[in-house]
Amino acid sequence: MAYTAVVTGASGYVATEVVKQLLEKGYNVRGTVRSLSSKDKVEHLELLGQALPGKLTLHEADLLKPGSFDEIVKGADFVFHTASPFFRDVQDPMKDLVEPAVHGTQNVLSSVAKSKDTVKKVIQTSSFAAIVKTSKGPSNGKLYTEEDWNDESKPDKEGGYRYSKTAAEEAGWKFSKKEGVPLITINPTFVLGPVVGKRADATSIIDFKGFIEGTNTNIMPWQIDVRDIGRAHVAAAEVPSAQGRYxxxxxxxxxxxxxxxxxxxxxxxxxxxxxxxxxxxxVIDNSKVQKELGIKLHEPAETYIDMATTLISTGIAKPVPK
Ligand SMILES: NC(=O)c1ccc[n+]([C@@H]2O[C@H](COP(=O)([O-])OP(=O)(O)OC[C@H]3O[C@@H](n4cnc5c(N)ncnc54)[C@H](OP(=O)(O)O)[C@@H]3O)[C@@H](O)[C@H]2O)c1
Structure with a gap:
C-alpha cells in the first residue's frame, strides 16, 4: 500500500521538489499551503498532481494557528516539515522569521504528537544556517560537520534568519526527545537547481535570476542542487537506519x-x-548524507545549466543578449 506523506509549505521551491519526488514514487501526498486561492502559488502543484503517479491533495494550514495541522496529519506515515520563512528584507525579525519558524514547528509537531500511532518519522528542513558560525567564517581550520551548531546568531535584522533556523531545529529535537517520535533534519546550504512551474519568489530563485539578468552578483558560495535536497528528504524517510542531521x-x-x-x-x-x-x-564534510542515504550529488555545472534553462524557458529570467 502506498505511504501517505504530509508536506508543509508544499508550494515553496524546496517543498515542490519533495512533493514531485514523492508523487513520482506513488505516495499519497497531502500538501499544505497558506491559501488555496493563490492560484500562482498552487498551479504548478496541481499540474504535478495530474501528471505523476501518486495522489496529491492540497490543504490550507497556518503555521501560527494551533491545531491547524491536526486533521491533515491524522493517519499519515511521514511528515516533511519544510515551511519556514526564508527572505532577507525583514522589518521585524521576531514576527517575520522567528515566530513562524519556531511556533510553526511546534504547531506542526504537536499535531504529530496527536497522531503518533501512525507517523513513523518527521523530516524537518533545517539549514546550514543552523550549523555555520559566520563570525568565524567557514573553514576556520576545520570542516563543518553535523556536530556543529550555530549558537551565536541573534534575532536581529542581520542574524534573524539564521537564528530562526537554529531555534526551529532545536524545537524539533526537543519535541522528538519528549514525544519519542523519530526526527531527521536535512541541513542544506544554498539551494539551486531547476524550477518547477512559474513561482519565482524564493530567495534562491530571486538571487539566481538576478545573476542571469546582471542585476545581482552575490550568490552564496556554498551550494547544493534542489534535486539532491529532495532525494535527501525522501531517503531520510525511507532508509530505516537514517538518523540525526544530514x-x-x-x-x-x-x-x-x-x-x-x-x-x-x-x-x-x-x-x-x-x-x-x-x-x-x-568547507563541508558531506560524507554522511552520501554514505548513509546513498545520495550522489549533482555537479555544480549541471545545477547551474538546468536552473538557467528552466528560468529562461519559462520567461522568469530575461538574460541580456550579446
Ligand atoms: N533555498 C535555500 O537556499 C534553503 C537553504 C537551506 C534551507 N532552506 C529551507 O528550506 C525551506 C523552504 O525554503 P525555500 O527556499 O523553498 O523557500 P520558499 O520557496 O520561500 O518556501 C517557503 C515556504 O514556507 C511557507 N511559509 C513561510 N512563512 C509561512 C507562514 N507564516 N505560514 C505558513 N507557511 C509559511 C511558504 O508558504 P507560501 O507558499 O504560502 O508562501 C513557502 O511554502 C525553509 O525551511 C528554508 O529555511 C532553504
Missing amino acids: LTSHSSTVSTKTLSDILSKRFPQYKFPAGEDAPVKT
Whole structure:
C-alpha cells in the first residue's frame, strides 16, 4: 500500500521538489499551503498532481494557528516539515522569521504528537544556517560537520534568519526527545537547481535570476542542487537506519567567476556578469548524507545549466543578449 506523506509549505521551491519526488514514487501526498486561492502559488502543484503517479491533495494550514495541522496529519506515515520563512528584507525579525519558524514547528509537531500511532518519522528542513558560525567564517581550520551548531546568531535584522533556523531545529529535537517520535533534519546550504512551474519568489530563485539578468552578483558560495535536497528528504524517510542531521552540500565553495564561465559557455548568445575569482575552499564534510542515504550529488555545472534553462524557458529570467 502506498505511504501517505504530509508536506508543509508544499508550494515553496524546496517543498515542490519533495512533493514531485514523492508523487513520482506513488505516495499519497497531502500538501499544505497558506491559501488555496493563490492560484500562482498552487498551479504548478496541481499540474504535478495530474501528471505523476501518486495522489496529491492540497490543504490550507497556518503555521501560527494551533491545531491547524491536526486533521491533515491524522493517519499519515511521514511528515516533511519544510515551511519556514526564508527572505532577507525583514522589518521585524521576531514576527517575520522567528515566530513562524519556531511556533510553526511546534504547531506542526504537536499535531504529530496527536497522531503518533501512525507517523513513523518527521523530516524537518533545517539549514546550514543552523550549523555555520559566520563570525568565524567557514573553514576556520576545520570542516563543518553535523556536530556543529550555530549558537551565536541573534534575532536581529542581520542574524534573524539564521537564528530562526537554529531555534526551529532545536524545537524539533526537543519535541522528538519528549514525544519519542523519530526526527531527521536535512541541513542544506544554498539551494539551486531547476524550477518547477512559474513561482519565482524564493530567495534562491530571486538571487539566481538576478545573476542571469546582471542585476545581482552575490550568490552564496556554498551550494547544493534542489534535486539532491529532495532525494535527501525522501531517503531520510525511507532508509530505516537514517538518523540525526544530514548536512547536504557540495564540500567546496564555487566562485561566481566559475558560475559565469559555465553559463557563458552554455548560453553564448547572452552576457552574464563576470563574477569574482574567489579561491576554492573546502568547507563541508558531506560524507554522511552520501554514505548513509546513498545520495550522489549533482555537479555544480549541471545545477547551474538546468536552473538557467528552466528560468529562461519559462520567461522568469530575461538574460541580456550579446
Ligand atoms: N533555498 C535555500 O537556499 C534553503 C537553504 C537551506 C534551507 N532552506 C529551507 O528550506 C525551506 C523552504 O525554503 P525555500 O527556499 O523553498 O523557500 P520558499 O520557496 O520561500 O518556501 C517557503 C515556504 O514556507 C511557507 N511559509 C513561510 N512563512 C509561512 C507562514 N507564516 N505560514 C505558513 N507557511 C509559511 C511558504 O508558504 P507560501 O507558499 O504560502 O508562501 C513557502 O511554502 C525553509 O525551511 C528554508 O529555511 C532553504
